[in-house]
Amino acid sequence: MSSDEALLERRYHVLGRNAPLFYERPVHLVSGKGVWVTDADGREYLDVYNNVPHVGHCHPxxxxxxxxxxxxxxxxxxxxxxxxxxxxxxxxxxxxxxxxxxxxxxxxxxxxxxxxxxxxxxxxxxxxxxxxxxxxxxxxxxxxxxxxxxxxxxxxxxxxxxxxxxxxxxxxxxxxxxxxxxxxxxxxxxxxxxxxxxxxxxxxxxxxxxxxxxxxxxxxxxxxxxxxxxxxxxxxxxxxxxxxxxxxxxxxxxxxxxxxxxxxxxxxxxxxxxxxxxxxxxxxxxxxxxxxxxxxxxxxxxxxxxxxxxxxxxxxxxxxEHLLENARNVGAYVKTGLRALADKHSIVGNVRGRGLFFGLDLVKGDADRSPATAETKRVMNLMRENGVLISRIGRHDNILKMRPPMVFAKEHADRLLATLDDALASI
Known part of the structure; x- marks a missing residue:
């Protein structure tokens, strides 16, 4: 049993088996800085989900x-x-x-x-x-x-x-x-x-x-x-x-x-x-x-x-740090990139959001735009495996949710978009 598996079992014992955790393979985080978080093995992840550290993890x-x-x-x-x-x-x-x-x-x-x-x-x-x-x-x-x-x-x-x-x-x-x-x-x-x-x-x-x-x-x-x-x-x-x-x-x-x-x-x-x-x-x-x-x-x-x-x-x-302006500018940059992904991947039905809060509505290839729920879960977990943390929302859990800290910059957006492109291509 790995150290993470052992920690998970300890958590189950003292916090209950149904205390929510993200991802099929939970992430054991130990530190963070700006838009980055680091796990117990020293691997860095781009955080494109957490609005709690609004101006970045551990802002000095x-x-x-x-x-x-x-x-x-x-x-x-x-x-x-x-x-x-x-x-x-x-x-x-x-x-x-x-x-x-x-x-x-x-x-x-x-x-x-x-x-x-x-x-x-x-x-x-x-x-x-x-x-x-x-x-x-x-x-x-x-x-x-x-x-x-x-x-x-x-x-x-x-x-x-x-x-x-x-x-x-x-x-x-x-x-x-x-x-x-x-x-x-x-x-x-x-x-x-x-x-x-x-x-x-x-x-x-x-x-x-x-x-x-x-x-x-x-x-x-x-x-x-x-x-x-x-x-x-x-x-x-x-x-x-x-x-x-x-x-x-x-x-x-x-x-x-x-x-x-x-x-x-x-x-x-x-x-x-x-x-x-x-x-x-x-x-x-x-x-x-x-x-x-x-x-x-x-x-x-x-x-x-x-x-x-x-x-x-x-x-x-x-x-x-003029972070409303940053949200406006970088958010527009991300949406442009997301629209390009929508043009490339038929599973993307709709690009939505404003500022540093955006999502992709993933759909089946039918006339009714049926929600691609299982595929959305798969993309979210693929992103985690490739070092980018996002989530999902919506009535059918088919909307990828991205809501990074407000210090998210264009170079971070490029990493998000490239990783998302690969994930969408693989399902």
């Missing part, structure tokens, strides 16, 4: 900020601290002026759970609308409304799920206006269905780039129409920015800005501290003040000084 500026603050003071959130307040000021300044206050948590799950509590408090409603292939967290409430993989919790009476438009599969000669109207009508039907059961809508909870759903090309007007319907019924719009936020798209700091709609609450997570556990939400000051008075909400570790130092340092790097 973030590491230094964490170490300096950890060596000075770390306490829970019920003391005054300049770094925490300064970070909140800096963060909220990147949002619309209506989103003027922040509450910090440790995870995106906590942020979305708290956002739903606030929405229910503000509206007096209970109803939640999510997409029919989404994930927003693993608390009991959020697990129950998860629709992208099995959970033991029953889908609740207070929730409804709606389909999200995918122009590649749903166009059927319809214009953007017709497509947005068709799918917005599902939101309207969901609101009316809740009302028919005596349930008032509290919130629409979506990721506006619809990452888990498959990173579909946006349909102009859809999000705005969906939000208008929910607000007209008395509900709030919660924008989950865990995957789309912090400049990932290259064209905006936050995903919702691309839809032209300002949310009532925005939730943040994974990339916020470049791997250090910090998350949170941003919302109107009056809502956060009134909810806090009613709920006496606090989070022991959420936004502690070390976490705030990490998050502030991540913003430093994002700004100093």
């Amino acid at each position: 500026h973030v590491v230094e900020a964490i170490a300096k603050q950890a060596a000075t003071l770390n306490v829970h959130s019920r003391y005054l601290h300049e770094t925490v307040v300064a970070y909140a000021e800096r963060l909220t300044a990147t949002f619309d002026s209506s989103l003027s206050s922040a509450v910090f948590t440790c995870s995106g799950t906590e942020a979305n759970e708290l956002a739903l509590r606030m929405a229910r408090y503000r509206t007096g409603g209970e109803g939640i609308i999510v997409s029919d292939f989404s994930y927003h967290g693993n608390s009991q409430t959020l697990a129950a409304v998860t629709t992208c993989f099995p959970v033991p919790e029953a889908f609740p009476r207070f929730a409804r799920k709606v389909a999200i438009p995918d122009p590649y599969r749903d166009r059927h000669d319809r214009s953007d206006e017709e497509l947005s109207n068709h799918f917005a009508a599902q939101v309207d039907a969901a609101v009316k269905s809740l009302q028919a059961d005596g349930i008032k809508i509290a919130a629409l909870l979506i990721d506006t780039v619809f990452a888990n759903e498959g990173l579909h090309d946006p349909v102009p007007g859809y999000v705005a129409k969906a939000v208008e319907i929910v607000r007209a019924a008395g509900g709030l719009f919660i924008s989950d920015e865990v995957q789309a936020g912090f400049g990932r798209t290259g064209d905006a700091m936050w995903g919702h800005q691309l839809s032209g709609v300002v949310p009532d609450i925005a939730t943040l997570g994974k990339p916020m501290g470049n791997g250090h556990p910090i998350a949170g939400l941003v919302g109107p000051t009056d809502l956060i003040d009134s909810f806090g008075l009613a709920a006496t909400y606090f989070n022991t570790f959420g936004g502690n000084p070390v976490s705030a130092a990490a998050a502030s340092a991540m913003l430093d790097v994002l700004e100093r």
Whole structure:
């Protein structure tokens, strides 16, 4: 038995056999730098998946900020601290002026759970609308409304799920206006269905780039129409920015800005501290003040000084290294390369994405564009064997998902594209 096999058996024993691992042959990582990670045998892999180290693995500026603050003071959130307040000021300044206050948590799950509590408090409603292939967290409430993989919790009476438009599969000669109207009508039907059961809508909870759903090309007007319907019924719009936020798209700091709609609450997570556990939400000051008075909400570790130092340092790097511009430029370069691969390999049905977030919809060679699920899994594992880490998403697990750290450069893109070309050619 190899050392990795032995470690895997130990993991099974203490973490359970079903704690998720990537790839048919799991990768035993021991270090990382920038867009590269290294395994226990000293082999380097190009990381084209992880958005947690948003500005690169072990960025020295973030590491230094964490170490300096950890060596000075770390306490829970019920003391005054300049770094925490300064970070909140800096963060909220990147949002619309209506989103003027922040509450910090440790995870995106906590942020979305708290956002739903606030929405229910503000509206007096209970109803939640999510997409029919989404994930927003693993608390009991959020697990129950998860629709992208099995959970033991029953889908609740207070929730409804709606389909999200995918122009590649749903166009059927319809214009953007017709497509947005068709799918917005599902939101309207969901609101009316809740009302028919005596349930008032509290919130629409979506990721506006619809990452888990498959990173579909946006349909102009859809999000705005969906939000208008929910607000007209008395509900709030919660924008989950865990995957789309912090400049990932290259064209905006936050995903919702691309839809032209300002949310009532925005939730943040994974990339916020470049791997250090910090998350949170941003919302109107009056809502956060009134909810806090009613709920006496606090989070022991959420936004502690070390976490705030990490998050502030991540913003430093994002700004100093012009990483939104990098996402825009390198993302365009990658998409051009992916389109060339689509022209070369018939299995590639659709190229999608924006900034440093892109995907390939792999399909069979039939008229129905049947999802090539098994082939997608094979490509992902071939890429791993050839030193490039990617993943897969979508209802049929047939969309290759690529979401590298924001320091991803053109030479890294060339390595990705060449390796992907070989993998597609071999299936």
